[in-house]
Amino acid sequence: MSSRPLFSLDSEHALRPVRLGDGAALARAYTANREHLEPWEPVRSDEFFTEAWQEQHARQCVDDADAGRSLRFVIVSDDGEVRGRINLNNIVRGAFWSADLGYWIDRSRLRRGLASHAVDRIAAYARDEVKLHRLQAATLLHNLGSQRVLSENGFERIGLAPGYLKIAGEWQDHLLFQRLLGG
Template sequence: MLRLDAEHVMRPVEAGDGPALARAYLTNRAHLAPWEPTRDETFFTDAWQEEDARRCVTDAAAGRSIRFLIVSTDGEIRGRMNLNNIVRGAFWSADLGYWIDASRLRRGLATRAVRRVTEYARDELKLHRLQAATLVHNAGSQRVLAENGFVRIGSAPKYLRIAGEWQDHLLFQRLLEEPFSSRPARP
């Protein structure tokens, strides 16, 4: 368990998290809709979320990914941090993805959580780099990445199908051997 502040901790997804995840996704449905793939109704059910939580546990045990929950002192899920597509060999890299509960925006929670998951990737997973992609117009997420030393490395036209459309993304990376200090992202 990683402490983020007096109100929040970050911990890996566990079996049994399905109902709390379903509640968090339902609460944030409208907030997340512009930033995520189109979700059908089953995604928001306890059963679907529990099955996904179990997949998360299996993927973590196999070293393919690790997904974290941001949990507040009231026990509610307030966000997720995902290290997906962990690759070893000559690459030693992973993709970073995340979201924060609408009620917790603009408090620095995403910035702290990205920093902790980046430290985890460096110290525990011994990765060389993290990559993140944001929608071109997601200035908030781009600020969070810049504050954590990610630099823009390019753009990807029609990169992911988000909100029902293939959308352009900006690509960022963080080399983990570099010291942790804030750097502005390249325009």
């Protein structure tokens, strides 16, 4: 994948694939957003927030993209800092042609439309370039902001998954959403 920005999101932010060398910026972003993300993510070890761990993760992202398993992106501001993530995980071909969508936005950049713009761009990319038929996303029951972003982008609620993911140290129920991309 190209290291150049894939999409402009607004006058200050662009979306591009995770690349080697992103470890330091990812570590800074996750450290700055540690408390903000805690309620929405798995429990993270202290090592997760280090540059070394994040650089190893960046290598895994590049390898997964090369293998067609996942496509992971960063939202970067014009100063080069990571301000969020958006991922197409668990890409399945065959009769399914689907992927799981996940994302987060830096706490200092909330309510600017970044998540909506990023989801819109990634859905178009998944349809036009990756040739997927479907995207699925899951939110915690009380994550109304994420549910709003998904609804604004044509995702429809398809069900409730009890004990779906271990988030913040507990197996938690999630609402499932999908968007059919066509094709």
